[in-house]
Amino acid sequence: MAYETKALFRDDAYLSTAEGVVVAINERGGIVLDQTNFYATSGGQPGDIGHFERADGSAIQIAATVTGETKNEIIHIPGEGQAMPEIGEKLVLHVDWPRRYRLMRMHTACHLLSVICPFPITGAAVGEEESRVDFDLPDASFTRENVTERLMEMIRENTPVTTRWISDEELAANPGLIKSKNVRPPMDSGRIRLVVIGEDGAVDSQPCGGTHVSETQEVGEIHIGKIEKKGRENRRFRIRFGSVPLF
Structure with missing residues (x-):
């Protein structure tokens, strides 16, 4: 099943921090959100890296961002050994801004x-x-x-x-x-x-x-x-x- 993620970066490339809700975790452990400021690899530009901040202050490091079955499905790939969020969990999304x-x-x-x-x-x-x-x-x-x-x-x-x-x-x-x-x-x-x-x-x-x-x-x-x-x-x-x- 393909999900559609609202791509906040298309309207505001300077949005280094945003909020998103987890809507799915795919079979490879990729995290799909309702909306994201993380750019997904496309058109010769690499996808964003950074981290997701959980309510308890802990972080999930994001090693890559890619598209799924369609360009509108954006998948965030956690780094190795990272904790996984729950479906419905609200996260604060921090792009590696200098990069x-x-x-x-x-x-x-x-x-x-x-x-x-x-x-x-x-x-x-x-x-x-x-x-x-x-x-x-x-x-x-x-x-x-x-x-x-x-x-x-x-x-x-x-x-x-x-x-x-x-x-x-x-x-x-x-x-x-x-x-x-x-x-x-x-x-x-x-x-x-x-x-x-x-x-x-x-x-x-x-x-x-x-x-x-x-x-x-x-x-x-x-x-x-x-x-x-x-x-x-x-x-x-x-x-x-x-x-x-x-x-």
């Missing part, structure tokens, strides 16, 4: 990179220290230095980052919103979440269920660490925190 915030900054940087390189995306992975975005990119004129410079220009402009929802029909009428070459957003729920950068999407709009910062300045210092050739027309850009190393 989540780094992922939010990185994910936003990946969106900015897709503006600088307006080519089909063939793969992506968001990480705490390094992220990668692969483009179907025949043009080899992009360099680490010029892409980094353009990224930092966009970050310093401090453009707002927001979300909005559109219908399946609106997405079908605007196929250019989809940047991924191989993956299409799910279109069976009746609505699609867009991440919008700039007023009315002046910088970018694309379907995404991930978590992002609210303005580009929060991304901070970032650079392209490497551009790798992964095929005749495929380039992998590696994004790293910090300024470009001197050596």
Whole structure:
């Protein structure tokens, strides 16, 4: 049986603490709640870790968060040897915020990179220290230095980052919103979440269920660490925190 969890992070990525009630524990010991602020692994972004606080003050450490039979079923995986809650128990949910915030900054940087390189995306992975975005990119004129410079220009402009929802029909009428070459957003729920950068999407709009910062300045210092050739027309850009190393 699939359960539906209200995903609080979709409307407020900054909700580091929330409350949830246990509705199920699956056969593998995964905890399903009525609602959660824990992001589940999807779209190249890792799921959250953290802990659940019980009424007696004890903690259940959460080692991973994944989706179940559907994207709307969110399963929290306890660490080894953790006590299990009871069905109906109310918990206080604490996301590992420093880790989540780094992922939010990185994910936003990946969106900015897709503006600088307006080519089909063939793969992506968001990480705490390094992220990668692969483009179907025949043009080899992009360099680490010029892409980094353009990224930092966009970050310093401090453009707002927001979300909005559109219908399946609106997405079908605007196929250019989809940047991924191989993956299409799910279109069976009746609505699609867009991440919008700039007023009315002046910088970018694309379907995404991930978590992002609210303005580009929060991304901070970032650079392209490497551009790798992964095929005749495929380039992998590696994004790293910090300024470009001197050596």
